[in-house]
Amino acid sequence: xxxxxxxxxxxxxxxxxxxxxxxxxxxxxxxxxxxxxxxxxxxxxxxxxxxxxxxxxxxxxxxxxxxxxxxxxxxxxxxxxxxxxxxxxxxxxxxxxxxxxxxxxxxxxxxxxxxxxxxxxxxxxxxxxxxxxxxxxxxxxxxxxxxxxxxxxxxxxxxxxxxxxxxxxxxxxxxxxxxxxxxxxxxxxxxxxxxxxxxxxxxxxxxxxxxxxxxxxxxxxxxxxxxxxxxxxxxxxxxxxxxxxxxxxxxxxxxxxxxxxxxxxxxxxxxxxxxxxxxxxxxxxxxxxxxxxxxxxxxxxxxxxxxxxxxxxxxxxxxxxxxxxxxxxxxxxxxxxxxxxxxxxxxxxxxxxxxxxxxxxxxxx
Amino acid sequence: xxxxxxxxxxxxxxxxxxxxxxxxxxxxxxxxxxxxxxxxxxxxxxxxxxxxxxxxxxxxxxxxxxxxxxxxxxxxxxxxxxxxxxxxxxxxxxxxxxxxxxxxxxxxxxxxxxxxxxxxxxxxxxxxxxxxxxxxxxxxxxxxxxxxxxxxxxxxxxxxxxxxxxxxxxxxxxxxxxxxxxxxxxxxxxxxxxxxxxxxxxxxxxxxxxxxxxxxxxxxxxxxxxxxxxxxxxxxxxxxxxxxxxxxxxxxxxxxxxxxxxxxxxxxxxxxxxxxxxxxxx
Ligand SMILES: Nc1ncnc2c1ncn2[C@@H]1O[C@H](COP(=O)(O)OP(=O)(O)OP(=O)(O)O)[C@@H](O)[C@H]1O
Ligand SMILES: [Mg+2]
Numbered sequence: 001x002x003x004x005x006x007x008x009x010x011x012x013x014x015x016x017x018x019x020x021x022x023x024x025x026x027x028x029x030x031x032x033x034x035x036x037x038x039x040x041x042x043x044x045x046x047x048x049x050x051x052x053x054x055x056x057x058x059x060x061x062x063x064x065x066x067x068x069x070x071x072x073x074x075x076x077x078x079x080x081x082x083x084x085x086x087x088x089x090x091x092x093x094x095x096x097x098x099x100x101x102x103x104x105x106x107x108x109x110x111x112x113x114x115x116x117x118x119x120x121x122x123x124x125x126x127x128x129x130x131x132x133x134x135x136x137x138x139x140x141x142x143x144x145x146x147x148x149x150x151x152x153x154x155x156x157x158x159x160x161x162x163x164x165x166x167x168x169x170x171x172x173x174x175x176x177x178x179x180x181x182x183x184x185x186x187x188x189x190x191x192x193x194x195x196x197x198x199x200x201x202x203x204x205x206x207x208x209x210x211x212x213x214x215x216x217x218x219x220x221x222x223x224x225x226x227x228x229x230x231x232x233x234x235x236x237x238x239x240x241x242x243x244x245x246x247x248x249x250x251x252x253x254x255x256x257x258x259x260x261x262x263x264x265x266x267x268x269x270x271x272x273x274x275x276x277x278x279x280x281x282x283x284x285x286x287x288x289x290x291x292x293x294x295x296x297x298x299x300x301x302x303x304x305x306x307x308x309x310x311x312x313x314x315x316x317x318x319x320x321x322x323x324x325x326x327x328x329x330x331x332x333x334x335x336x337x338x339x340x341x342x343x344x345x346x347x348x349x350x351x352x353x354x355x356x357x358x359x360x361x362x363x364x365x
Numbered sequence: 366x367x368x369x370x371x372x373x374x375x376x377x378x379x380x381x382x383x384x385x386x387x388x389x390x391x392x393x394x395x396x397x398x399x400x401x402x403x404x405x406x407x408x409x410x411x412x413x414x415x416x417x418x419x420x421x422x423x424x425x426x427x428x429x430x431x432x433x434x435x436x437x438x439x440x441x442x443x444x445x446x447x448x449x450x451x452x453x454x455x456x457x458x459x460x461x462x463x464x465x466x467x468x469x470x471x472x473x474x475x476x477x478x479x480x481x482x483x484x485x486x487x488x489x490x491x492x493x494x495x496x497x498x499x500x501x502x503x504x505x506x507x508x509x510x511x512x513x514x515x516x517x518x519x520x521x522x523x524x525x526x527x528x529x530x531x532x533x534x535x536x537x538x539x540x541x542x543x544x545x546x547x548x549x550x551x552x553x554x555x556x557x558x559x560x561x562x563x564x565x566x567x568x569x570x571x572x573x574x575x576x577x578x579x580x581x582x583x584x585x586x587x588x589x590x591x592x593x594x595x596x597x598x599x600x601x602x603x604x605x606x607x608x609x610x611x612x613x614x615x616x617x618x619x620x621x622x623x624x625x626x627x628x629x630x631x632x633x634x635x636x637x638x639x640x641x642x643x644x645x646x647x
Contacts, residue, residue, distance in 0.1 A: 074544045080544065083540070087537035087538045087541040088541075089541070089542070089556055089559075101544075101545035101547075104545055
């Protein structure tokens, strides 16, 4: 168990003009579960590999428990990694795969047997210990890869998209298992994923990366409710937030439409126009108490997931110059509601949940 | 399996053409071998008859006993085994170790070493023969096993082959072993080699065949049956009686091929693919 610190850790690849990871600053507490999330190619794996010792650090430092490990080899860092491909040793059985590191470290045979048995029990691998990876299912291989990490009882777990090779259902259940296991073991964990749902459900804290730069670090709720910019706002949440650009500001209020006005906080004073973010669930249908914003919208399409309805709508009566990204807004509706394509909906918008951003996409608070 | 033909099957003509091509190649390889075999079983006059006879009649083992009596066949065989076994062990060991270093270990000058290895592949043996001979003679190694073996023990091809294979292994498995604190030898033995048997066996087979067939160098260094290998001995068989007596020569050839054939059959079924199955991907 250990704390992990990235201090301006940077990794530049020779051929590319901008660093893959650009001066990453991150403090991870002892026992914390931190998820690193971002679109493909944003530098998630590279960050993780710098911590694991598989990728050299071009500048800056990586510390584990306050000790600078920047120049240390992977094997001397006491970090275990679960690879996206699992990277099991094909010639070894599940048991041997798990025991390999312990053997290399010179742990006694009895101790190895006990630890492998314990890991197998936790991960329900007892029946598979004598089986080789080629004869296992994807989920079983994934668990062996987890087992290989936990038998070592390392200071830090590194996991690089360990669920991306599983089918959707297994991914959801394994997600919960990994999170529970981490809580039980209390081992500091850095978990990389491109899936914002995994980030939101698993992490104590989430780091959002884009083009090698940290955008925001915070709890899932913070990221969702107070994103620092339009990128984070758009990345976190599914379906994505609706972003409406070019909203004119009049008398301290962003006027999306005559009936929908959002108060602009003091930091936005003086701006001529702002970007407004509306979460799909931030609206209700029908009349209600006054004070909320209202918007009329035509339904283009209806998507039913079973539990809820997502309506793709086109608002009418927007202020001049207002443009929404994409060719529709998405609103989440009660599944009991009868909505037809082509119908007009009268929407009540929770104005206090609306997010405001300036012209550069930075949040206004 | 994918064939370079469009889906929906090849035309009958294409298929027939393909098999005809295959047959032609098989015949090109097989007929000389068959010819060697039957001629070695023929009586002396029958070898030269025109038109040729495709079956030995009568079958005789006389040529084979001539091989045994005409030259010190067992001595040559022993020498061949000694030379080939030593060279194979040395070359495979050196090849694997150097390839491992070049593929996985980081050290200064790695690229230079690799270029040097590739460069040495480009130098034909014949060019180095003279200087090697002078050196071996100076060392007093003429007509010794050391004189034959040491200059042949270089291994550029194997290094190159194995290095390229090692680089094709899934990188994450190597990294996993690194994180699992496997030292270089353990990594090689427990992780890398188990995924490399087909290539390694192919490399070993090539080496065995190559060394078994060494002719020029042993001919220069060996003076007598104490160290000369089979090919050199066979050549002596050829001119013991002034004019070539093909029967015993071909019998000797068959006997020389036999061990290689056995080794090949024994090893080739291990040259299967799929040793990384289940290691990566779901
Ligand atoms: N070995 C390398 N050489 C050069 N550039 C590299 C190398 N590895 C990664 N990169 C670059 O570094 C950037 C970050 O790569 P990284 O693998 O960390 O992305 P990622 O966030 O893990 O993406 P993904 O979700 O697709 O796995 C990418 O732009 C990539 O092109
Ligand atoms: Mg990645």
